[in-house]
Amino acid sequence: MAGSSPGEYIKHHLGNLTYGKLPEGYVRECDGRDTVTLTETTWTFACNGNEAKDMGFAAFHVDSLAWSGGLGIIMCLMFWLVARKATAGVPSGFVNFIETIIEFIDTQVRDSFHGKSKLVAPLSLVIFCWVFLMNLMDLIPVDVVPATFSWIMTSFFGWTAQEAYFKIVPTTDPNITLSMSFCVMLLVIFFTIKAKGVGGFIGTLALHPFEASNPVVKVLLIPVNLLLETIGLLAKPVSLGLRLFGNMYAGEFVFILLAAMMGTWQFIGAWPWAVFHILVITLQAFIFMVLTIVYLSMAVEDH
Amino acid sequence: MNMNATLIGQAIWFALFVFFCMKFVWPPISRALDERKQKIAEGLSAADRAERDLELAQEKATANLKEAKEKAAEIIDQANRRANQIVEEAKDAARTEGERLVAKAHSEIDQEVNQAREQLRKEVAALALSGAEKVLAGEVNQDAHKQMLEQLAAEL
Numbered sequence: 001m002a003g004s005s006p007g008e009y010i011k012h013h014l015g016n017l018t019y020g021k022l023p024e025g026y027v028r029e030c031d032g033r034d035t036v037t038l039t040e041t042t043w044t045f046a047c048n049g050n051e052a053k054d055m056g057f058a059a060f061h062v063d064s065l066a067w068s069g070g071l072g073i074i075m076c077l078m079f080w081l082v083a084r085k086a087t088a089g090v091p092s093g094f095v096n097f098i099e100t101i102i103e104f105i106d107t108q109v110r111d112s113f114h115g116k117s118k119l120v121a122p123l124s125l126v127i128f129c130w131v132f133l134m135n136l137m138d139l140i141p142v143d144v145v146p147a148t149f150s151w152i153m154t155s156f157f158g159w160t161a162q163e164a165y166f167k168i169v170p171t172t173d174p175n176i177t178l179s180m181s182f183c184v185m186l187l188v189i190f191f192t193i194k195a196k197g198v199g200g201f202i203g204t205l206a207l208h209p210f211e212a213s214n215p216v217v218k219v220l221l222i223p224v225n226l227l228l229e230t231i232g233l234l235a236k237p238v239s240l241g242l243r244l245f246g247n248m249y250a251g252e253f254v255f256i257l258l259a260a261m262m263g264t265w266q267f268i269g270a271w272p273w274a275v276f277h278i279l280v281i282t283l284q285a286f287i288f289m290v291l292t293i294v295y296l297s298m299a300v301e302d303h
Numbered sequence: 304m305n306m307n308a309t310l311i312g313q314a315i316w317f318a319l320f321v322f323f324c325m326k327f328v329w330p331p332i333s334r335a336l337d338e339r340k341q342k343i344a345e346g347l348s349a350a351d352r353a354e355r356d357l358e359l360a361q362e363k364a365t366a367n368l369k370e371a372k373e374k375a376a377e378i379i380d381q382a383n384r385r386a387n388q389i390v391e392e393a394k395d396a397a398r399t400e401g402e403r404l405v406a407k408a409h410s411e412i413d414q415e416v417n418q419a420r421e422q423l424r425k426e427v428a429a430l431a432l433s434g435a436e437k438v439l440a441g442e443v444n445q446d447a448h449k450q451m452l453e454q455l456a457a458e459l
Binding site for chain 2: 018020052056057058059061065068069075076082083084087088089099102123125126130173174175176178180183
């Protein structure tokens with residue numbers, strides 16, 4: 001466990017394992033190591049929060065990406081196995097389970113999305129299951145995986161315990177949730193253009209919500225409309241991503257606080273919160289999916 | 304809370320998974336589910352049809368049974384009638400045969416009576432003749448009285 005005080009403990013648990021670019025002449029001041037001045041631009045793991053910040057945009061959260069990708073691959077493999085076995089006959093155990101999920105998603109999509117698209121249903125499936133799996137990592141006791149990782153890195157790779165940041169819940173990383181929600185926004189724009197044309201898309205931005213029959217007033221209203229609608233367009237993905245992030249971050253934070261307070265007793269102490277958190281996990285995955293469907297549905301429908 | 308290239312990495316993962324599911328997961332499973340729905344619908348309608356068929360078959364069987372019963376009754380009736388007829392015929396035949404036998408017996412008896420009467424008459428005639436012969440002895444000429452005697456015999 002990194003850090004002795006609860007403050008340091010919590011701070012360490014909220015940091016991501018970051019791999020990124022440090023510029024030439026950067027002074028590295030890592031705990032437990034000599035201070036080094038870089039002679040050339042270097043791609044490396046950040047050894048503390050300051051370095052991760054100084055890397056700027058040219059950095060990856062390796063833990064978030066690995067867990068989200070790994071969980072996504074597991075999910076796809078399960079789906080693929082079922083898809084290969086799927087027949088019109090009587091389904092068996094696991095196939096039945098996946099088919100239930102798929103039928104559930106299908107119902108949601110049919111209820112909310114009235115256009116025709118081959119993309120929306122699988123998109124919703126991936127969002128729901130993937131976000132659910134990523135959220136589910138929250139239920140693993142907070143120290144188990146990071147402590148294992150820390151032990152491996154300090155024992156075999158010569159890292160210090162402070163460097164071994166590791167967060168296993170990808171959805172507590174705003175990069176992950178906002179990335180997904182902005183992908184959804186791009187799809188919304190794509191669907192709008194596909195349904196209404198480029199002119200129609202600009203029309204939805206410029207000619208609503210204030211409408212006028214007089215052409216002069218219409219032109220006068222365009223800047224106001226543009227401002228409002230652009231904010232509205234951007235508010236959708238931001239709220240979508242931040243809602244998921246906020247809920248999961250808060251949940252994770254409670255687990256970390258409980259762990260900081262109770263030490264090993266967290267396995268008992270965090271149990272009620274974990275039970276309650278199962279609800280949050282499922283609900284947030286569901287909300288993310290439903291809102292995606294609703295936004296896409298609004299894109300293809302006339303107001 | 305640093306915003307960085309993780310955004311792009313996650314977007315790539317997202318696109319990959321959505322693409323994979325769109326190509327290889329959703330279509331086959333969705334198709335299988337649709338097929339199953341159709342199969343179940345067909346099965347249900349087949350069950351309905353079978354039920355109707357069963358009803359029809361039962362109706363037909365009842366009708367057949369009824370017909371067979373009627374036929375059997377008719378046949379039994381016919382047989383009874385025929386049996387009666389045969390009995391009647393047999394009775395008739397027996398009666399005629401009996402009558403014939405009785406008639407025959409009667410005629411035989413008559414014949415024998417006649418024969419006996421004839422013989423008796425002849426014997427009586429002969430007896431009378433011999434008696435008369437003895438009584439009359441030489442007085443009576445056999446030849447002269449023969450005709451009278453025969454007349455006598457015939458009257459007996």
